Amino acid sequence: MSAWPRSQELFRRAQRVTPGGVNSPARAFGAVGGHPLFIARGEGPFLYDVDGHRYLDYVLSWGPMILGHAHPEVLEAIREAASRGTSYGAPTEAEITLAELIIEAFPSIEKVRLVNSGTEATLSALRLARGYTGRDKIVKFAGNYHGHVDSLLVAAGSSAATLGVPTSPGVTAGTAQDTIVLPYNDTAAVEEVFRTQGEEIAAVIVEPIAGNMGCVPGSAEFLRTLREKTREYGALLIFDEVMTGFRVAYGGAQELLGIRPDLTTLGKIIGGGLPVGAYGGPAAIMDHILPVGKVFQAGTLSGNPLATAAGITTLRILRETNPYPQLAARTQQLAEGLLQAAASACVPCQVAFVPGMLTIFFSERPVTDWETAAACDTKRFAQFFWRMMERGIYLPCSQYEAMFLSVLHSEELIEQTIAAARLALAGL
Numbered sequence: 001m002s003a004w005p006r007s008q009e010l011f012r013r014a015q016r017v018t019p020g021g022v023n024s025p026a027r028a029f030g031a032v033g034g035h036p037l038f039i040a041r042g043e044g045p046f047l048y049d050v051d052g053h054r055y056l057d058y059v060l061s062w063g064p065m066i067l068g069h070a071h072p073e074v075l076e077a078i079r080e081a082a083s084r085g086t087s088y089g090a091p092t093e094a095e096i097t098l099a100e101l102i103i104e105a106f107p108s109i110e111k112v113r114l115v116n117s118g119t120e121a122t123l124s125a126l127r128l129a130r131g132y133t134g135r136d137k138i139v140k141f142a143g144n145y146h147g148h149v150d151s152l153l154v155a156a157g158s159s160a161a162t163l164g165v166p167t168s169p170g171v172t173a174g175t176a177q178d179t180i181v182l183p184y185n186d187t188a189a190v191e192e193v194f195r196t197q198g199e200e201i202a203a204v205i206v207e208p209i210a211g212n213m214g215c216v217p218g219s220a221e222f223l224r225t226l227r228e229k230t231r232e233y234g235a236l237l238i239f240d241e242v243m244t245g246f247r248v249a250y251g252g253a254q255e256l257l258g259i260r261p262d263l264t265t266l267g268k269i270i271g272g273g274l275p276v277g278a279y280g281g282p283a284a285i286m287d288h289i290l291p292v293g294k295v296f297q298a299g300t301l302s303g304n305p306l307a308t309a310a311g312i313t314t315l316r317i318l319r320e321t322n323p324y325p326q327l328a329a330r331t332q333q334l335a336e337g338l339l340q341a342a343a344s345a346c347v348p349c350q351v352a353f354v355p356g357m358l359t360i361f362f363s364e365r366p367v368t369d370w371e372t373a374a375a376c377d378t379k380r381f382a383q384f385f386w387r388m389m390e391r392g393i394y395l396p397c398s399q400y401e402a403m404f405l406s407v408l409h410s411e412e413l414i415e416q417t418i419a420a421a422r423l424a425l426a427g428l
């Protein structure tokens with residue numbers, strides 16, 4: 001008898017009415033086997049499934065819930081906003097406040113547009129880059145994921161990789177043809193592509209710290225080269241910080257790394273758990289968007305009152321409490337504990353981490369790009385995943401997704417996680 005009969009039953013029902021029973025493939029557990037667990041509620045660092053089990057959550061809605069689930073102040077802000085109506089299709093003060101918080105955190109951003117998802121943010125930023133430069137080509141990196149934008153669904157990491165469809169059917173050859181895919185962290189490849197096609201490139205889009213092939217930080221040399229070459233050839237550098245913004249530092253990866261992109265895309269944390277995205281940059285570029293400029297971009301629910309209330313409250317708490325040194329220390333504690341646990345179990349692995357994000361790669365080689373990531377032992381990951389689940393630790397259901405920590409992942413909870421990992425890794 002399964003430990004999750006109610007989840008099993010719900011999954012059967014869901015599959016009848018939704019493709020694969022899920023509204024986003026990352027949730028389908030396809031890479032680890034079995035069926036997804038249906039969640040009844042979240043509270044602080046914990047998730048509760050419909051069969052009554054509690055888990056320490058290292059997924060956190062794939063990043064947004066940095067303050068933990070059901071944070072009382074965030075909930076109160078949503079309730080208060082909802083009592084005044086949920087959408088007007090007209091400007092509100094909260095949109096200005098959220099924009100001001102983002103601009104204050106990111107010195108590279110003078111003006112910002114709010115949208116409804118990370119996908120919308122990246123597709124809008126690309127359109128703007130093309131409209132601004134009058135060029136067509138985009139450079140992206142294998143294993144980086146920027147949402148399900150047609151032109152970016154080429155060698156797109158996690159969900160795509162997990163499902164074994166690096167390029168999606170339905171993306172036309174014409175669309176894919178304007179996308180140049182290079183290996184991540186490959187400085188020579190970047191130099192070569194600019195030498196041969198530099199005048200045609202509208203933008204380079206990159207996850208400065210990749211999180212969608214597992215956590216793989218971009219090297220300082222690689223990112224510096226991107227900054228120099230885009231500037232030299234008049235292309236825009238787009239940092240996709242949908243995952244890393246307000247997570248690895250308040251001002252995102254660009255604060256941590258000391259590099260200023262031309263455009264930045266945001267999402268996840270800035271919505272405090274509600275659907276949101278944003279893209280921003282210097283006024284001289286952003287003012288090419290309608291109604292000032294000619295590049296079209298719009299949204300019925302963009303900047304809606306509930307998302308802005310949750311986002312503003314989340315960012316204010318992060319700004320006031322500065323949890324980043326603590327997040328960095330806890331992530332390091334977890335990384336070191338996992339490495340030790342794997343060493344005593346004689347399981348070869350690599351632990352990659354930045355503040356608030358971590359991946360245990362089952363590989364003998366360091367993971368620096370999609371090729372080395374793809375060499376991981378995903379069967380071993382699947383076994384580890386279920387052994388952790390049985391011990392009440394909820395991990396991302398793919399080798400190629402990063403674990404996230406919330407501010408409520410205490411020293412003691414991390415110790416418990418390491419103890420669980422020691423048991424899970426033994427004999428793996």
Ligand SMILES: *Cc1c(COP(=O)(O)O)cnc(C)c1O
Pocket residue numbers: 116117118119120122145146147148207211212240241242243267268276277
């Ligand atoms: C999650 C993510 C996206 C897509 O955001 P959605 O809100 O899921 O559309 C884009 N880029 C990166 C780096 C992400 O992690």
